[in-house]
Amino acid sequence: MDGGSRNRQAHILNALILAWIWVFTLLKWPELPEEIPVHFTLAGEPDRWAAKTWEHWFVLPIVALGMTALLYLASRLVVRFPQHANLPQKAVFLRLPPEDRRPILDVLTGLLYRVAALINVQFGVMQLATYRVAVGQSPGLPGYVKVASVVIVLLVLVLTLTTILNVRSMILARAASQDRGPGLRGEQT
Numbered sequence: 001m002d003g004g005s006r007n008r009q010a011h012i013l014n015a016l017i018l019a020w021i022w023v024f025t026l027l028k029w030p031e032l033p034e035e036i037p038v039h040f041t042l043a044g045e046p047d048r049w050a051a052k053t054w055e056h057w058f059v060l061p062i063v064a065l066g067m068t069a070l071l072y073l074a075s076r077l078v079v080r081f082p083q084h085a086n087l088p089q090k091a092v093f094l095r096l097p098p099e100d101r102r103p104i105l106d107v108l109t110g111l112l113y114r115v116a117a118l119i120n121v122q123f124g125v126m127q128l129a130t131y132r133v134a135v136g137q138s139p140g141l142p143g144y145v146k147v148a149s150v151v152i153v154l155l156v157l158v159l160t161l162t163t164i165l166n167v168r169s170m171i172l173a174r175a176a177s178q179d180r181g182p183g184l185r186g187e188q189t
Contacts (some may be wrong), residue, residue, distance in 0.1 A: 007106060010113035014068055017120040021061045021127055028131050029057060032189035044141030046133055060130070071116040075109035088168040092175045100174040104167055111163040118152045118159075147183040 037046035038056050050056045078085045082105065087093055093104065125148045132138040 004106060007053050007113055008109050010110060010117060011164060013117045014120060016131065017117060017124060018061075018065060018068060021064055021120065021124045024124070024131075025058060025061050025127060025172055029092060032131070032134055033136075037130055040133075040141050044145065046140065060123050060127045064120050067119050067123075068091070068116045071112045071119075075112040078108055078112070079105050087171075088164060089171045089175075093171045096174055096178065100178070104170050104174070107163060107167055107170065111159060114159055115156055140141075 032052045034052050035049045036052050036056060037048070038050045038059075039048035046048070082101065083090075083094060085108065087108070093101065096104075125145055129138070129141045129145045132142070133140060135141050
């Protein structure tokens, strides 16, 4: 599976997660009490309640959408202005021809799309938990919110590290094949 296919899958995943967050938020609006929790302690207990207003209930979906938009913008900027990207072996990368840069940029943009998906999952989990507290189904944030938060942070770290290592090896491999000449790169002569 090429980078484009994997990135398309990430786009679909992000769209589905965002759609779920927004549909859930819209459908649960009528069920909310007059006051809803808007902040929680580290222990998961609600420590601030506010009136049921659109801005209080829709803040998490709006932030999720905004974060996704920022990460997608960052991916476009990386492709358009790779000289400003913070990548390993940047000088070597910038000497590569455009056709050798593209797969590397696909990997980098894929990281941003997957991080967006993980952030969206986190916001979805938080919105669900906030609803459960608001309607009295739970006295505080359930344990799964804390577990999801830790798992998502670890996944982002692992994804980032493996992507950096992968990008570094891709850059060096493509640079080495450039040094050997076109006949050794698997191209038809």
